[in-house]
Amino acid sequence: MLMSDMSKVELYAAIRQDLRAGLSKRAIERKYGVGWRTVARATESVLPEPRKEYPPRPQKLDPYKPFIDDVLRADLDGPPTQRHTATRIYQRLLTEQGMADVSYQRVSAYIRERRPQLRTEQTTARRQTERLVGAAGFPLRKTLQDFDFGANPNVDPAMIHALAGCDWIRNGLPLCLIGDSGTGKSHLLIALGTEAARAGYRVRYTLAAGMVNKLVEAADGRRLSRAIGRYRGVDLLCIDELGYTELGRRGAELLFQVLTEREERKSVAIVSNRDIANWSEIFPDPRLRAAIIDRLTFGGTIVRTGSRSYRRAHSRPSAPTDTPR
Secondary structure, eight states: OGGSOOOOOHHHHHHHHHHHHHHHOOHHHHHHHHHHHHHHHHHHOOOOOOOOOOOOOOOOOGGGGHHHHHHHHHHHHSOOGGOOOHHHHHHHHHHSSOOSSSSSSHHHHHHHHHHHHHHHHHHHHHHHHHHHHHHOOOOOOOOGGOOOGGTTTOOHHHHHHTTTTOOOOOTTEEEEEESSSSSSHHHHHHHHHHHHHHOOOEEEEEEEEHHHHHHHHHHHHOHHHHHHHHHHHHSSSEEEEEEEEEEEEEEHHHHEEEEEHTTSSEEEEEEESSSGGGGGGGGSSSSHHHHHHHHHHHHHHEEEEEEEEEETTTSSSOOOOOOOO
16 A cells, blocks of 8 residues: 555554564555655654744735724724625725735635624623623612713822723722722722723622621631632732721731732722821821831822712702792
8 A cells, every 4th residue: 555545644653563563664654655754753753743833925905904904993982884895895995004915805704704703702892891881789880971070170080090990900009099088089999990801800809898708607617718818819909998888907917918918919908088198097007007008008099079969969969949939
C-alpha cells in the first residue's frame, strides 16, 4: 500500500510494524515511497506531528476592517432606517479612508459576515453587564445621567466623570463620599458602582451596619474566614451609611479586617454622613480609628457633597391649597 492510500497515522503504524518484523529502514523507504525523516519520526512517535499553522495571508481590505466594524457597531444602536447599506459604507471607504484596489463585492461580503457577529457580541456583552450589575445588589437604580449636578454645586462633574473611568478601581484605590444626609452621596456611590459593573468589574453593595452584623454572626459561628472571603473577592466593595449607626469596638475590628484584606489591591468606596475629623464617634479607639482612616484614604479620592440637600431640591412641590377668605 502506498502512502497516498493511507492516513499518516496508518502509515506510522505500518512503518513501526515493518521495523518490528526486521525490515530495514531503506527497504521501508522504498516500500512506502517516503524519505528517511518520515521513517525516523515514525520510530519516535505513534502519532504524526500536527500540521504547521500558517498565519492568514494579508488582504487589501484588512486596514479598513476597523472602520467598517465601527460603522456597523454604531448601526446596532441606531434606528433601522438610518443603518448603513453596503453601498454607503463602500462609498465612505472611498471618500473618507482613501481605499483603493478593493472591490465592492469583497466589502459587501465582509459586511454580510461581520454584521451578525457584532450583533451577537453586543448581546453577549449586554447580558454580561446585566449579570454584573444585578450581582452587585444595588437597592435602587441610580445612574450618573440621572444625577443633577446643578442641584449640588459642591460636586465637581469633571471629577465624578473621571471616577467613572474606573482608573482608581484598576489601581485598587479607595473612594470616600462624605456629606450631610440628602446630598446625593448614595446616588453617586450606586452610579459609580454601576459604571464599574458595566466596565466588567465585580461589584458588591452593602450597608455598613448590615455587613458588620453578618461578620459578627459569622465570627460567632466560626465562619468568619468564609464571610470575609465574600467581601475579598469583588473588585469594588461599596459600603453605604458608614457612621449612621454605632458599630462598636468588635464591629470596627471586623470592618478593619475586611479593609486590610483589600488594602492596595482592590477598591473600597464608602459613604459617610460624618466628616473624617469626627470619626471618633464611629470608631472610639484611636489606634483602630487611625488604621481604618489610613486604609480608606491613602492614595484615594475624597468627595465632599456638602450640606445642601440634593434630595429636597428634587422633591415635588406640594400642591397649593386654597386659603379661606
